[in-house]
Amino acid sequence: MSTLADRATPTWRSARVAVAAAVVVLVVLAVLPLDAITTDLSGRFAGPSLAHPLGTDQLGRDVLARLAAGTRLSVGFTLVALAICTGLGTLLGVLAAWAGRAAGQAFQRLIDVLVSVPAIVVGLVVVAASEGPPGLDTLLLAVVLTGWTPFARLTYQLTVRERAREYVEGAVAVGAGPLRIAFRHVLPNLLRPLTAHACLRFSNVLLSLAGLSFLGLGVQPPTPEWGAMLDEGRQYMFAAPQLVLLPAAAIVGTALLVTVLGRLVERRWNSA
């Protein structure tokens, strides 16, 4: 496998530079104080200009400002949802690993089922089951309902492996209780793989958010969100294809960025 790593090095180095540049662009976009809401019906579908670097949309709103506001929403929401999924999944995974063999088996079967349910279907179910209109709350529920399962599966597997290590035996010998061993001794050793996994899941959550909003089951207009922008742009595809292509590029670019970032983090920790 060493040949694989050696040959891949230049690619990974250029990936590092590209990732760093893209992160800077995203952060700058997210903090720019731009007006994403004001409409200007006399200036609809305008091309790029100094006032509107990426032109305007069907209501004369600044496309760059809407993309930038979408960055804040998408990244912020994804971080919150991921934090909940990671916390919940880790907690349940550790508990299941300590609960005995039968409970562990049942836990794994449950996860097998839940993991295979697509987030879009969960989102539809959540919207069908809730009384009010969809919004950020139903989105969060839809993502978290199955989003904790990959973390729980990973934590479970890692914890079962860690329990067989000597330091756990040592902790038992000095009289530490199971909860203390689980959270003070084992969990810190899982932080790295869990963080790397969170990076890999980031794009998944991001795409669920955009997908549900695209279907009208997530963020409601006029809130600027990439998936919703893409859906609105579809009606004007012939006259203004950039209204489809720009949000599409934002979605794919960000998902790609975080995926590559996750692999870089994983590589660094694996080689260290």
Place this chain on the structure above:
Amino acid sequence: MSAVLARRLLALPAVLFLASVLIFLLPRAAGVDTARAVLRSRLGEAEPDPDVLAAIRLEFGLDASLAEQYLLWLSHAVVGDLGNSFVTRTPVSGLLFPALGVSLVLTAAALVLAAVAGIPAGVWSARRPGGRLDRAVTATSVLGVATPEFVLGTVLVLVFAVVLPLLPATGWGSVAQAVLPVITLAAFPAALAAQLTRAETVDALARPHVVVARSKGIAERAVLWRHGGRLALTSVASLSGLFFGGLLGGAVVVEVVFAVPGLGGLLYDSVVGQDLPVVQSALLVIVAAAGVASIAAEGLQLALDPVSRSAAV
């Protein structure tokens, strides 16, 4: 081998029963008043008349206890009577089964395309890890995983239906109409299959039996495909089972974007229209299909992989 499959088959009714209870309780657990939901789905948001509400409760048997309602619903469901749509007042089965047929064709075509594109790409790129072909396949597959169906579908419509008017953008029924939805649905599983096949084949090629095969003078191509690639098929097969179930439901986006009259589109329309009997029936069918597909994938895996076969008995 058959013991494992039999155990899984026996577990299927239990899973379905559990799913049916959850699906039945779903709207009630969330506090949705069924009678109001019926009215809203027919009339929009109008404030309901109490007399009309009472009539609807009678029509749908909503005065009985929850357990009675569930048993009634289930006893009808097992013989294929899934109730009437709130919106059209026609039997749900008349909407559901044609849609299921469409989705089965769409999903199967996408899976076949994904396998035909993804597996050879993975095997070929495993031949020289880090080589030019490998890097191209890896980059394409990473892009494929990062591109969701709604983006790919929309961009494909823009390019092949709007800019170059080669293919119809929507509808279902002709081969030309199937091209874009099938490609859109196949992209993600194809990318995953390529990544998985590549990783497994690289591992397999480093194993002793490959050294033996090479030392016997077997042609490189045969080594690559019969000794390397075949091992990857096992995990790709188990993945495909997960996908088939997931794709049936996950085809929601594709069916909405391309206006394909399948199960996902039906589920979406009925959720938006608050047509609860259709939502529940569609979910039940998706769960059942996912369960059957995962068992079929396990059977396929056992058939392909002698090791798991002997370990499983």
